[in-house]
Amino acid sequence: MNISIKNLKKEFFSIRGKVAVLDGVDLEVEEGEFFVLLGPSGCGKSTLLNLIAGLERPTSGEIRYGGTVMAGPGAFTGPRGRNVAMVFQSYALYPHLSVFGNVAFPLRIAKTPAPEIKERVEKAAAMLGITPLLGSKPGELSGGERQRVAIARAVVRRPDVLLFDEPLSNLDAQLRLATRVQLKKLQRELGITSIYVTHDQVEAMTLGDRVAVLKGGRLQQLDTPMGLYERPANRFVAQFIGSPPMNLAEGALEETPEGYAASAGGVRLALLKDPALKAGPAGIGIRPSDIEVSREPAPGALPVRIDSAEPLGRDILLSFSLAGAEFSALTADKDLKEGASAHARLIPEKIHVFY
Amino acid sequence: MKGETAEKVFLWAGAAGMALFCLGPFLYMFAVSLSRRPDLIGAGGFTLANYAAVLGTPSLHFTDYLLNSLAVSALSAVITVLLASLAAYAITRLEMKGKAAVLFFVLAVSMFPQVSLIGYLFQLMSGLGLINTYAALVAPYVAWILPLSLWILVSYFAQIPRELDRAALIDGCSPLQALFKVILPVALPGVLSTALLCFIFAFNEFIFALILTTDHAARTIPVGIAMFQGLHGEIPWGNIMAASAMTTAPIMALTAVFQRHIVQGLTRGAVKG
Numbered sequence: 001m002n003i004s005i006k007n008l009k010k011e012f013f014s015i016r017g018k019v020a021v022l023d024g025v026d027l028e029v030e031e032g033e034f035f036v037l038l039g040p041s042g043c044g045k046s047t048l049l050n051l052i053a054g055l056e057r058p059t060s061g062e063i064r065y066g067g068t069v070m071a072g073p074g075a076f077t078g079p080r081g082r083n084v085a086m087v088f089q090s091y092a093l094y095p096h097l098s099v100f101g102n103v104a105f106p107l108r109i110a111k112t113p114a115p116e117i118k119e120r121v122e123k124a125a126a127m128l129g130i131t132p133l134l135g136s137k138p139g140e141l142s143g144g145e146r147q148r149v150a151i152a153r154a155v156v157r158r159p160d161v162l163l164f165d166e167p168l169s170n171l172d173a174q175l176r177l178a179t180r181v182q183l184k185k186l187q188r189e190l191g192i193t194s195i196y197v198t199h200d201q202v203e204a205m206t207l208g209d210r211v212a213v214l215k216g217g218r219l220q221q222l223d224t225p226m227g228l229y230e231r232p233a234n235r236f237v238a239q240f241i242g243s244p245p246m247n248l249a250e251g252a253l254e255e256t257p258e259g260y261a262a263s264a265g266g267v268r269l270a271l272l273k274d275p276a277l278k279a280g281p282a283g284i285g286i287r288p289s290d291i292e293v294s295r296e297p298a299p300g301a302l303p304v305r306i307d308s309a310e311p312l313g314r315d316i317l318l319s320f321s322l323a324g325a326e327f328s329a330l331t332a333d334k335d336l337k338e339g340a341s342a343h344a345r346l347i348p349e350k351i352h353v354f355y
Numbered sequence: 356m357k358g359e360t361a362e363k364v365f366l367w368a369g370a371a372g373m374a375l376f377c378l379g380p381f382l383y384m385f386a387v388s389l390s391r392r393p394d395l396i397g398a399g400g401f402t403l404a405n406y407a408a409v410l411g412t413p414s415l416h417f418t419d420y421l422l423n424s425l426a427v428s429a430l431s432a433v434i435t436v437l438l439a440s441l442a443a444y445a446i447t448r449l450e451m452k453g454k455a456a457v458l459f460f461v462l463a464v465s466m467f468p469q470v471s472l473i474g475y476l477f478q479l480m481s482g483l484g485l486i487n488t489y490a491a492l493v494a495p496y497v498a499w500i501l502p503l504s505l506w507i508l509v510s511y512f513a514q515i516p517r518e519l520d521r522a523a524l525i526d527g528c529s530p531l532q533a534l535f536k537v538i539l540p541v542a543l544p545g546v547l548s549t550a551l552l553c554f555i556f557a558f559n560e561f562i563f564a565l566i567l568t569t570d571h572a573a574r575t576i577p578v579g580i581a582m583f584q585g586l587h588g589e590i591p592w593g594n595i596m597a598a599s600a601m602t603t604a605p606i607m608a609l610t611a612v613f614q615r616h617i618v619q620g621l622t623r624g625a626v627k628g
Binding site: 050085092094095105106109110153157163 | 516518519521522523524525526527528529532537540541543
C-alpha cells in the first residue's frame, strides 16, 4: 500500500494559544518501503504517525492510502477502516490478557474464526520466537520479550501498513541493536509498507530505505540514508545526520580567478572549483573524517592548536578552534595530543556549502 | 532503651484506645443481642433467642427488609458504576471541552445536604406514583453516590496509559469496545472497589429510605430495624441488636475481604484529581 500525504497541517490549542505541530508536509511512501521519520523531540514526527494511523484528525491537508482518501476535506476514516498496525514505545500490551490473548486481540475484534486465530497466532509467535511465552502474562516478560509480543500483535493481522513509534527506545543498547537487525529482516520478509518514527539518526540510517527529516513541523529533506549523509540539503540536516556531527563555520564564498575561496572569521579555509557555486555569505561545512590533520605543514593546511584529543578506539577525535568556530576531526595519529601544534587541511571536494 | 519502651507503651495504648472507641458499639451490640436480659448484659446468661425471634417472627419482616436492602443497594451500585465508568472514560479519554467544570459541578451537586432535598423528593416520587418501590430509592441513590464514584474512577482511569486505548483503537476497536474490552478490565480492581463502596453507601442510607418507603414492600433494613416495636410500646433492644448484628455481618465480611482495594480507592479519590 503506498501512502501519499499532501500539504498536511495539524494545529493544537494549548494554554499558550495555537501551536502548529505540522506545518504543511508533503510526502509519498512507496509500496513495501521501510520509511523512516527522523527528527528531534517536538518536531511533529509522532503527530504525523498518529495522523497516518487515523488516531488524530488533520487540521487541513490530505492523506491517501493507495488512492483512497483516508483524511481530507469532508472525509475521515478512523484506524478501524485503515487496516494499520502499530508498535508503541511503551509496548502497550494489554496487561489483563495472556500473550496469546494479546496477539489474538486484533483478530478477535475482527471476528476471525477461532481455529484460524489459533493458527495465525502460532505462526506469528514462531516467526518472532515467542512460542514458549504464549501462556504468560505481559507482566512476567522482559522488555525485549514484550517488544516482540507487540510486534507479533502488529503483524498477525497482515496489515496494509505497519507503524512504529520509537519501538526500540526502551530497550538497552545491546538488545536494541539485535532487535533492529531482526526488525529489518522481518520487514523484508513480510514486504509490508512500514513507517518508523525515531529521534536516533543511527536507527534511521540503518533501517530506512528512505528517511524524511523533520524539524519544527516541516519536512527538511527526504532522501536515502546515504543521500542525506552525502548531500545534506541544509545546515540542520548536515549537523543532525552523522556522528560526530559535521563542522560548520559561518563565512562567505568569494569569486577569485582560481575558483571560489571559502573563508570564515577572516581565514581562507579552502579553494572550491565547483562551477555550480555562487558567491555570497554561506555556511562552510565539513565532516570530521574529511579533515586531514598532520604534525608537519602541508600545502593548503592551516596551523591549529589541539584543544583536546579523545580516543574513540580506532580513531582519535581532535578538537580545535579554526576560523572562529569549534572544529573536530578524526585522525589515526596517536601522537597528536592535547596542546600540540598541528596542521589541518580541509579536503576541498568534501566541503558542503549552505546559503 | 527506656525511651523506646515508653514509645511502644504509648503506641499500643493509643491503638487499643482507638480500637475500643471504634469497636465498642459493635461489641455492645453483639453482647446485647446475645443477652437474655438486654438491660443488664450477662444477667440471666446468654442466649440465641433474640436471633430466633427476629428470624422467626413474620410480622417483623426482617428478611423482607434485608432482601430489599440487598436488591436496592446492588441495583444502585451497578447502575452507578456503569454510568460513572462511561463518564470517567469520556472525561479522561475523549476530546471534550470543560472537563474540569463537569467534575466540579458534579462535586457541587454532591454537597447538597440530603435533608434539603427530601421534601421535594417525596413530592416527586408521590407524583410519579413511585413511593414504596425500589425505583424511588434507586434513582436518588444513584444521583447521590455518582459524584464520589465518578471522582474515584476518573483517578483510576487517568492512571491507565493512553497508549493502551490507542493500541485498542488501532487493533480495530470502536471507542466503546476499547472501554469494555481494555480499559474496564485493566481498571477492574478499581471498578470493583468503587462498586463495593457504592453498595455500602446505599446499604447504610437512612433518610431517603425512611421518607420514600411505607412498608416491607420496599423498606430497607436500617429503617426497618429502627421501626421494630415490641408489645405495649417497649423498645425491644434484644431484637434490634440481633437484627443489627445480622445486618452488619455481611458488610463487615465484604469490607474485610476487599479492605485493601477500598482503602486504595478512597485515598486515590481523595488525593488525586
